[in-house]
Amino acid sequence: MNIEIKKSQKPVKYDEAIEIMEKRLSEINQKKSNDLIWTLEHRDLYTAGTSYNENEIIDKSIKIIKTNRGGKITYHGPGQLICYFVIDLKKRNKDIRKFISLIEKTIIDTLKSYNIDTFPDKKNIGIWFNDNSQIKKVAAIGVRVSKWIAYHGFSLNINNDLTKYKAIVPCGIKDKGVTNLTEIIKQDYKDLENKLIDNFILNLQN
Numbered sequence: 001m002n003i004e005i006k007k008s009q010k011p012v013k014y015d016e017a018i019e020i021m022e023k024r025l026s027e028i029n030q031k032k033s034n035d036l037i038w039t040l041e042h043r044d045l046y047t048a049g050t051s052y053n054e055n056e057i058i059d060k061s062i063k064i065i066k067t068n069r070g071g072k073i074t075y076h077g078p079g080q081l082i083c084y085f086v087i088d089l090k091k092r093n094k095d096i097r098k099f100i101s102l103i104e105k106t107i108i109d110t111l112k113s114y115n116i117d118t119f120p121d122k123k124n125i126g127i128w129f130n131d132n133s134q135i136k137k138v139a140a141i142g143v144r145v146s147k148w149i150a151y152h153g154f155s156l157n158i159n160n161d162l163t164k165y166k167a168i169v170p171c172g173i174k175d176k177g178v179t180n181l182t183e184i185i186k187q188d189y190k191d192l193e194n195k196l197i198d199n200f201i202l203n204l205q206n
Contacts, residue, residue, distance in 0.1 A: 003204070004033075005197060008040035014047065014065060014076070017084060021151045024086040029147050036086040037200055038153075039193050042076040046168060049073070049142055059167035069142040069152040071125065072172035079160030079180070081193060084153040087204070094148050100125070100141065103154055106200045107139045113195060116184055124173050127156075129184060136179035140171060156196070158182065158189050 017040065027033035048064050049071035056073050057064060064073065076082060089099060104120040107127045111118050118127045118138060127139035141154040157180035165178045181189055 002034040003201060004036050006036060006038040007193065008038070011043045011078070012040045014042055014045055017042075018067070021084055021086050025146060025149050025151055028086060028088050028149055035088055036084075037197055038084040039197065040082050040084065041078060041080065042082060044075075044077040044164065046073060046075050052172065056169040056172050057167070058169065062167045067142075067152075069144045071140070071142040073168045074140050074142070074155070074171055075160075075164045075168065076155060077160055077164060079158055081156045081158055081196070082153060083156070083196060083200070084151070085200075086149060086151045088149050089145065090148045092204075096143075096145055096150070099150055100143065102203045103141055103143075103200075106196065106203050107154065107156060109199045109203075110192065110196045111138075111181075114181070114185065114187060114189070114192070116181065124171070124176065126171060128176070129179055131177070131179060131184070134177055136177035137170065137173070138179055138181065138184070156181075156192075158192065 024033055024036050046062055046064050047067045049067060049069045052072040108118050118129050121128055125141050126137045129136050129138045139154055139156045142152050143150055144152050159182040160180055162178055170178050
């Protein structure tokens with residue numbers, strides 16, 4: 001299984017990232033290119049998935065970028081690791097549910113190696129942490145499937161500014177919070193990116 005790994009050191013513009021993924025999707029569909037896993041960071045921005053509602057924007061002055069991924073409104077910015085991908089599900093039994101479970105497992109397994117126990121939620125997609133009985137999201141997942149090729153990806157909060165989420169109802173969920181890894185445990189996360197990629201590839205191969 002050939003998967004190209006791309007790691008961007010400088011922040012990538014959101015529209016450029018989408019353009020690159022959609023170009024890769026077309027190339028994979030034509031069997032001209034390999035699957036892609038791409039880690040990067042965005043500058044401050046808010047994106048809205050296909051099922052968002054206007055009333056989930058609390059601060060009406062913020063700019064919202066509408067996108068064709070699934071899900072609602074989320075925030076991206078410095079201190080957050082984003083993992084985009086373009087993966088051909090035709091090679092994986094065309095099983096979207098299994099692929100989402102694979103993403104969840106990738107994040108959970110990676111965080112377990114840092115002694116952080118997290119879990120998925122069937123009702124509220126994403127990865128969650130139980131902080132003294134308050135459930136908080138630490139990773140958001142937003143996927144679109146076109147021609148049985150999955151793209152967009154997930155974001156993992158490491159040491160990002162959590163006050164940015166006050167401008168929105170994150171992912172449309174009012175009764176749960178948002179956290180990041182530094183809030184959970186202050187430790188060195190510099191190798192997290194590599195561990196995440198390794199676990200993703202391992203899970204894709206199983």
